[in-house]
Amino acid sequence: MDALKKSLFLFCMLALTVSGCVSPAATQPPSGVVEITAPPEAAATSASAVTEAPAATELPAATESPSAKPVILKIGWPGKPDTLNPAYAFLTESYTVFDLVYGGLTTESPEGGYVGELAKEWKQSDDGLTWTFTLKDGIKFHNGEDFTADDMAWAINAVMADPEGWATLANYASGFTAVKAVDPKTVQITLEKPISNMEYRVSFLYAFYRKDFEGFKTAEELQNFANDMPIGTGAFKVNTFDKDKGILILDANRDFYGGAPKVDQVIFQTFDNADAMVQALKVGDIDVAMEIPNSAFDTLKSAENVKLVDQPGRGLAELIINTVPANHDPAPTRNPALEDPQVRLALATAINKQDLVDIVLQGYGAPGVTIIPPSLGGGFWYNPIQDVTFDLAKANQILEDAGYVKGSDGIRAKGEVRLEFRLQYASDSTLYPRIADLMSNWWREVGIKANPESVDPDSLTAAVTPTGDYDLVIWGWGSDPDPDFMLSVMTSDQFVEGGWSDSGYSNPEYDQLYLDQQTTIDKNARQKIVWKMQEMIYNARPYIVLYYERQLEAFRSDRFKGFIESPLGIEISLSLRQVEAVK
């Protein structure tokens, strides 16, 4: 961001010196206020038939006590949905809302794995090419219309028919050949070839309301649709969404098939500043604070009536080592010493990951090993490889043995090749500069010189993929619930303009394994492949995974109880169905 800001600032200065400058004289009345007034659901209605809720989300039969004052739960979060239109939603916050307002056939369980959401049960054919989902009973849209298999099939078909328009969901339906309603309770999906993570895929294919989405002629029309009042099947319905002001108000859906929620209204409020959010929780302006930065988390420890939620999370930070094949077009620009596996080993041996966790994350994390975070699938997908131990003497020895000799300036070199590297990091993180600082200090002691440099994320992307003009880069990922995405980052075909590979790692054997794990239905067999792939990456070291970052959140225990925690912190969509006010 720095370069960007600087040029903007220079430009401001230029514009001002050219023109002198005074103030805008206009006095516009504050507009942009959307007129939305919907009274919260008044009388409590009876809880409709509660059907077989999956074990993980077992809900007590909802009992309604008509109270005079509505129960309102306020949640503060640092982001906000970019849109409520599932065709074009990029931010996690949008998906949090979709899980509350819409529903897919399945949903992720807090323990890892998937449970039924709209579907009661499902099975796949022996060849793995046909999946049959049976729907739960009593599901209705928010407007009271019955939800049937036809609606589900229509929604998935719409995504398949217009992958360009349904930009953010199309990937989940790729490889589907047909989706149809066999009868009002049964949806059948047929595939080109087996899909190993089918339950994960269908959890994102929401049952959106047909009449809202069938009228669009072009992809652009569809994507420009704000969908501010979505009609879904979920436990909550949207009352107000004011994106500009960062306010989202949801009302409880009294007719929810899983039982009516025990709160009447949920308000999401966006805080652009994490310290302000933490302060709001302390003084009671909000009841829940999500995604709290580790620097602000400790200040909540002494706060009264605040329960802290500290979960493993799915975020990781890594050191990317330029691994672009020498014959790649364009050819990589880097210090050739990085091609030497011994140099990579020495770099890894001279990083004290525990120190990174303690100093940079203030203890809220764990040393990183492989590209799959330990929390994924309840630990199922994580390969517990024994990591090299931090040992400066050993790192020195490795380099000495490999023929790198210390020069008079303390920097090692082999012939013309000096161990001096560019160490760049994305400027939008407050943590990376500290990582860079610590690592350069350790490396200096083994005769490696690193020159830290902050680069705005866009410029960094341009320099890395597929240009390959870098040595070492510090960056991070937030993993998906399924290992597929993190594994895809290392495949050869991702190192192209717009692709996700940033190391340039290319290995035909790995690429084949990636395809194999996509079609291996047997979970244990797939785990073997996924573990093997993690091992290959660990040994080749296109990444040195530095740490896994914990997810930190908090709520007011004097006001609400019944929150469900998952590795991602507070499991919002399941929690809100059951939290209740503390009497």
Added chain:
Amino acid sequence: MDRREYLFRKIAFALATLAVVVTLNFFLFRVLPGDPIRAVIGRNIRISLETQAALRAQFGLDKPIFPDQFFNTLGQWARGNLGVSWSLRQPVGEVLISKLGNTLLLLTLGQILSIVLGSALGLVAGWKRKTPVDVGALTFSLVAWAMPTFWLGIILLAAGSTWLGLPTGGIVSPENVGKPLYTVLPDLAKHLVLPTLTLTILYLGEYMLIMRSSVLEVLSEDYILTAKAKGLSEWQVLKGHALKNAMLPLVTLIAINLGFTVSGAIYVETVFSYDGLGKLFQTALVKQDFPLLQGAFLLLAVSVILANMAADILYLYLDPRVRTS
């Protein structure tokens, strides 16, 4: 030079400036490294390469910057259409107008308060030079002027929300979102207290310092001595002879500051989650949202140029020297 010629030259100059700014803006944003599509979607895993290509085509980014994109943009502007923001998927004009009101509300309040308080303080300090009043006011102003915006905002937020029960962010409380602002004035006022106070403290120091040195300079002029010699009281000298002349540098400073505050509100708006232009600029930059950036800078440039013209015209009446030069 007669008045009409003076005005004509000022307007011609303003239009030329605008043309230069518009052209520079267009190319400046496009020589930045990076890919706007990637900036919009972030490190996002939901979107395939094919879809990215489709979006690029939809935004016209697959065409050459010059001449296609450039003339396309100019053509749209000529028809009064600022385009559609890529990241917000809303017409740029609408977005800008909706934020402008909010920002003006905050800035106008903050500026009026800091100008009134700052110049009053500066006047007293200059008048009572080297007294404890002067030293106290000077120290306070220097400290206030040097304080980082972000830091001051957070401190006031923590103090105000804990002890006074003031809200921690936003323009109105969630339950009032969607209602016209004039119907929820008490709530709006409560939300404005802390951001306004922050802005006031930040700008007050600068006005005070300028006013003080300006008063000191004027007080040492010969005509002040003459006025005193005529037997006028100290207050009469100050009011009738010193104040008007001491105001001129302040007018210039106010003009410069108002131009800067639109972008300077970024920090205050971020601390207090206030939905205004400053935050919009920042989002547009991060997302490399060209239509929104261009629109925002057009607005900034136009208002700066217009205000500059207004100041020039005002000087025509305030300062006789401009008329005769």
